[in-house]
Amino acid sequence: MSAITSGISQTPEGAERELENQRDAARGEPPYTPAPSADSRLAASLKDAAMTAAVVAVLTVFFFAFRTDIAVGGLNLTFRWPLWLSWVAIAFAGRFLISYFLFRAPERAVAGVSKSTSVRPAKRFSAGKIFGIVMLLAALALPFILNTLLPSHNRYLLDLAILILTYVMLGWGLNIVVGLAGLLDLGYVAFYAVGAYSFALLAQNFELGFWVCLPMAGFFAAMWGIVLGFPVLRLRGDYLAIVTLAFGEIIRVVLLNWTDFTGGPNGLLGIPKPTLFGLEFKSGAGSFAEATGIPYSPIQRFIFLYYIILALALLTNFITLRLRKLPIGRAWEALREDEIACRSLGINTTNVKLSAFATGAMFGGFAGSFFATRQGFISPESFTFIESAIILAIVVLGGLGSQVGVVIASVVMIGGIELLRNLGFLHALGFDPTEYRMLIFGLAMIAIMVWKPRGLVSSRSPSAIYKEKKKIGADLVAQGEGH
Amino acid sequence: MEYFLQQLINGITLGSIYGLIAIGYTMVYGIIGMINFAHGEIFMIGSFIALTAFLALAALGITFLPLVLLIILIVAMVFTALWGWSIERVAYRPLRGSFRLAPLITAIGMSIFLQNFVQVTQGARVKPLPPQVTGGITLIDQGGTVVQISYMQLIIIATTTVLMIGFSFLISRTSLGRQQRACEQDQKMASLLGVNVDRTISLTFVMGACLAAVAGLMYLLYYGVIDFYIGFLAGVKAFTAAVLGGIGSLPGAMLGGLAIGLIETFWSGYFSVEYKDVAAFSILVIVLIFMPSGLLGRPEVEKV
Numbered sequence: 001m002s003a004i005t006s007g008i009s010q011t012p013e014g015a016e017r018e019l020e021n022q023r024d025a026a027r028g029e030p031p032y033t034p035a036p037s038a039d040s041r042l043a044a045s046l047k048d049a050a051m052t053a054a055v056v057a058v059l060t061v062f063f064f065a066f067r068t069d070i071a072v073g074g075l076n077l078t079f080r081w082p083l084w085l086s087w088v089a090i091a092f093a094g095r096f097l098i099s100y101f102l103f104r105a106p107e108r109a110v111a112g113v114s115k116s117t118s119v120r121p122a123k124r125f126s127a128g129k130i131f132g133i134v135m136l137l138a139a140l141a142l143p144f145i146l147n148t149l150l151p152s153h154n155r156y157l158l159d160l161a162i163l164i165l166t167y168v169m170l171g172w173g174l175n176i177v178v179g180l181a182g183l184l185d186l187g188y189v190a191f192y193a194v195g196a197y198s199f200a201l202l203a204q205n206f207e208l209g210f211w212v213c214l215p216m217a218g219f220f221a222a223m224w225g226i227v228l229g230f231p232v233l234r235l236r237g238d239y240l241a242i243v244t245l246a247f248g249e250i251i252r253v254v255l256l257n258w259t260d261f262t263g264g265p266n267g268l269l270g271i272p273k274p275t276l277f278g279l280e281f282k283s284g285a286g287s288f289a290e291a292t293g294i295p296y297s298p299i300q301r302f303i304f305l306y307y308i309i310l311a312l313a314l315l316t317n318f319i320t321l322r323l324r325k326l327p328i329g330r331a332w333e334a335l336r337e338d339e340i341a342c343r344s345l346g347i348n349t350t351n352v353k354l355s356a357f358a359t360g361a362m363f364g365g366f367a368g369s370f371f372a373t374r375q376g377f378i379s380p381e382s383f384t385f386i387e388s389a390i391i392l393a394i395v396v397l398g399g400l401g402s403q404v405g406v407v408i409a410s411v412v413m414i415g416g417i418e419l420l421r422n423l424g425f426l427h428a429l430g431f432d433p434t435e436y437r438m439l440i441f442g443l444a445m446i447a448i449m450v451w452k453p454r455g456l457v458s459s460r461s462p463s464a465i466y467k468e469k470k471k472i473g474a475d476l477v478a479q480g481e482g483h
Numbered sequence: 484m485e486y487f488l489q490q491l492i493n494g495i496t497l498g499s500i501y502g503l504i505a506i507g508y509t510m511v512y513g514i515i516g517m518i519n520f521a522h523g524e525i526f527m528i529g530s531f532i533a534l535t536a537f538l539a540l541a542a543l544g545i546t547f548l549p550l551v552l553l554i555i556l557i558v559a560m561v562f563t564a565l566w567g568w569s570i571e572r573v574a575y576r577p578l579r580g581s582f583r584l585a586p587l588i589t590a591i592g593m594s595i596f597l598q599n600f601v602q603v604t605q606g607a608r609v610k611p612l613p614p615q616v617t618g619g620i621t622l623i624d625q626g627g628t629v630v631q632i633s634y635m636q637l638i639i640i641a642t643t644t645v646l647m648i649g650f651s652f653l654i655s656r657t658s659l660g661r662q663q664r665a666c667e668q669d670q671k672m673a674s675l676l677g678v679n680v681d682r683t684i685s686l687t688f689v690m691g692a693c694l695a696a697v698a699g700l701m702y703l704l705y706y707g708v709i710d711f712y713i714g715f716l717a718g719v720k721a722f723t724a725a726v727l728g729g730i731g732s733l734p735g736a737m738l739g740g741l742a743i744g745l746i747e748t749f750w751s752g753y754f755s756v757e758y759k760d761v762a763a764f765s766i767l768v769i770v771l772i773f774m775p776s777g778l779l780g781r782p783e784v785e786k787v
Binding site: 066257 | 596597601608609761
């Protein structure tokens, strides 16, 4: 079959078939295509499904069929054969449907691969640019859109938007380290924690407000980035990954155990809310409502928080985009592509790596102090490894180095998972989505990665161009190689 | 001195468990160059399978302890091996030849999935198991200070030693081991020379999972309490051990495991329990700063 589509045959049978096709064409007959017989496909699909069901049966027998629970005098074993059998049946049916109806045309996959690497000239206003502008306008107008369309869910949805934007900002910050400089950082949450704790401690011990602490939190996080970055500069790839992970854990364990200073597992309470030029969002004297004459409503505080995080995120994006045009940004990308070439050209790789670490950490610190002021309460629980993993997943799933990709991935992963919590009809079916939230999150990570290994946005526009601007496939860019 | 000896014995026991898990990391890294983040979860699954099998045997009325231990060891190894094989098949094989971070992300996704799968199906509460192997040998007994090695510790150290010897033999003398080393050096060349690369990689995962299952069983019997979250910390420590020993090197993984186990035990014995993880990770950082390729790893020379 491939001989017909490509016109070049590699095998003797293919060449023969090609000859036959030419003969047929000369006689004006349609070329011969061997139709896969329905019977053989059915049999193959059934065999596939039976294999899958058998594997699932063996894998899950100890988890579905048996359940251990704490009982008086030890552990109690209960049997759940129907549950196990129904899951085996689901696996059989699912696999059968997939192999019978979906995997019909294996050649399509080959055509898809060659297409993705093609080089094509970018239009003046690319789809990505227009999409970005539309998204920006939508983000700016979001509180008003929500207020008009869904006043009843206003507060919840706005809170969700703030959460998503926090992850967008963290994603953009990590993108500098992983996507641009190619340093694989598995402990990004450490800087998030440093930012949050710096703000909370400064606010509690020196009575400082959010706006004074924000730059200081960023500064402290950047300093930590340099301190942590310095020893790991000589490390390569996965060693770097494990050391950053170790640092993330060290910082969390210290926060957890240094009870006098950080409050230990109890965390820190009573972190001040941000103010608008000294005006607080509350009812009474010295408040925003009193100064402007707008009647007080609790939603105002959320709208204000929303605009703060939107501004911070856009600042991150803007600085990243501008830095890419500066020598330092060029050096980051060059370092990602080839470290040896960088050194040969006289780039100081130490400084370049440190600056990437520090810049990424600074944005992590900003996001951390925003997180602290939004929650009003922080504890080491919020800064576990899983947070680092989620942020890294957002960056990679979105397409490393792609700014729009981070936004899409955050909306899909964070927003999608949060919305799952609210699907009421699932509760009616006896299925509690909150329990399965992270389970589905993990599955989604695997599925998206297998489906699109280069991330959701898989084309890049190069920072340095010669004559004509071209879009290039993401597989032509070295990413996260961790030199 | 007695206290030191006792801590040494405890540390070697803990280090053996870490070493068994670390071998899985180091083998997978050696052959396909990826961090199998889900390996800690495989260890956790192994210990859950062992626990359930133990209870199922008790329900069947089989209580002769050596027989029970042997059966659950085999059951845990076989079933966990299938988990290892399936994970490779589903999450890593489709991404072979893709860029380096893609399998890392699926591995993290797999790790999150497995943790939550076990939590949902078996409940979030801890599962205690009363000690099955009790008693021990008293080595030193001088007026109050006793140095004792329990039978369980003996079993763990002996099993680990036997497995390590068997494993070294497998890698250095059998044709499977030769194929694995060939794939480690050059996958394309190995496949040209008739090595079934896919099969070899699958078997590497299977072997790693078997060792993790043994570690899971030992952990269950030694500590007597497991939950769905044990895989994360054990996995991170074992990976630390693999990196410390020089990733890709089997003796290195064992040495690193012992080092991490000893550091952790001595730190908790002499300083503070709270900061034992910090101590283990700090030693890792310090070693890597001065020996960037680990204790026994070969320095990788990057050429243009």
